[in-house]
């Protein structure tokens with residue numbers, strides 16, 4: 001991947017409006033020079049998230065998430081740095097230049113861009129055709145008959161593919177695209193006698209976009225009942241991958257992050273109906289099974305996913321697989337049981353939004369749902385039937401891991417099967433011992449959903465890490481003392497290579513720590529920007545710095561003493577003496593009223 005020139009990156013940064021970007025995820029209000037709100041990276045009741053609109057930085061005093069506008073987009077949208085730059089450049093209409101590029105990579109990138117362009121043009125053509133052509137009158141009537149308003153149809157760019165065989169083919173060629181490109185974009189296909197023709201004809205088309213709103217392909221519904229198949233999608237290709245696609249994610253991701261919940265429905269029209277009914281956190285999977293890739297994507301925006309899918313037996317097996325993946329993403333999966341034989345889109349469009357909202361609110365945890373359905377379907381009259389039911393629910397219970405909700409559910413099972421509760425518990429333990437997977441290890445064993453490398457969720461910082469970060473930000477806040485302390489902070493005092501790098505960076509760039517940060521080192525960029533934002537709130541000053549430094553030294557010393565003790569034998573006398581001395585000095589500085597690291 002070639003790199004953007006530093007000037008390009010700066011131009012993008014200058015144009016980006018960080019307040020607008022963050023506001024898609026949390027409500028911000030102005031507080032003096034900065035904006036504050038509830039942190040979009042951790043759960044909280046009182047705002048500790050702060051945004052500096054001038055420097056384009058954010059920082060959370062609760063979970064210490066922090067960085068610049070690029071970092072925010074990377075974290076929230078699961079993008080790498082170059083993609084984040086590209087996304088913001090697109091959004092704010094900034095031209096970016098790249099350093100000289102590896103020719104093969106450049107070609108591949110240009111090709112993807114061309115395929116994306118022709119898909120976007122075609123989407124616009126279809127949408128215009130829906131509203132303007134006489135041929136699409138039936139489609140307009142059909143959509144109106146299903147109670148879809150023009151607003152939601154236009155918002156999602158719903159269109160109509162003409163019945164002619166070559167509209168997209170000839171328009172595409174006229175616009176300078178080769179037949180091979182049109183085919184790679186999934187817009188035309190090869191005929192049996194050679195030649196090519198439009199893939200989508202006489203169908204209502206739904207452009208499928210990625211999270212950034214780029215068209216990846218189409219889903220198309222036949223208008224005439226005799227046309228088969230009823231739904232035709234873009235073929236799997238360079239851009240369209242069914243298993244990774246979430247229809248509506250470009251419109252829903254902001255609302256999902258805000259509501260801290262995603263609602264997964266089955267089809268295109270369910271998404272339209274849900275959004276029209278103000279359930280804006282709705283997306284659709286293409287089918288009844290949700291895939292690891294899709295869960296991975298959703299986990300960037302929320303920890304709770306409500307499945308409002310058809311829960312037949314096949315769907316349930318898929319949900320159980322999803323549960324195992326979800327465990328590794330810290331996702332809570334719940335199931336809203338849609339009444340059998342009723343289409344959520346019709347319920348919503350028919351003005352029954354309240355009922356659907358209630359079903360979503362009453363969604364039960366996935367394992368509980370599964371157990372209840374298994375019990376409902378079991379043949380409870382015969383011992384063999386009850387055994388079969390027990391066989392089915394034990395792995396589900398085991399997958400929940402030890403918890404109160406599991407034990408409660410186990411009691412329900414025993415009760416319904418008319419079995420001894422001890423038997424259920426014994427079977428559960430047996431499952432655990434025979435390699436039955438408890439929730440965490442199962443999750444770890446599940447292959448990652450692939451796709452983009454999503455940033456790891458914020459790990460809570462140790463007391464020592466908080467302390468060293470506090471001291472480093474104080475160095476920025478009080479540069480005169482800062483220089484001295486940076487010198488004293490040898491690597492031994494610091495808990496990891498990133499902090500050591502940050503210390504080295506600050507030693508050289510204390511006056512302007514953000515200028516010229518090496519962009520390819522994400523950890524360093526993130527840490528230094530966090531320190532800089534924090535510095536503005538740190539009182540700093542010699543006393544506080546001295547105290548923090550002594551406490552860090554104490555931590556180092558304790559580590560050495562422990563190590564000596566682990567090897568058997570008493571810690572060396574000089575270490576013990578130093579420990580006592582430090583304790584005295586810390587007491588002295590605390591007595592002097594120095595503030596210590598915020599905890």
Ligand SMILES: [Zn+2]
Pocket residue numbers: 039040041042049060061062063064065
């Ligand atoms: Zn936070």
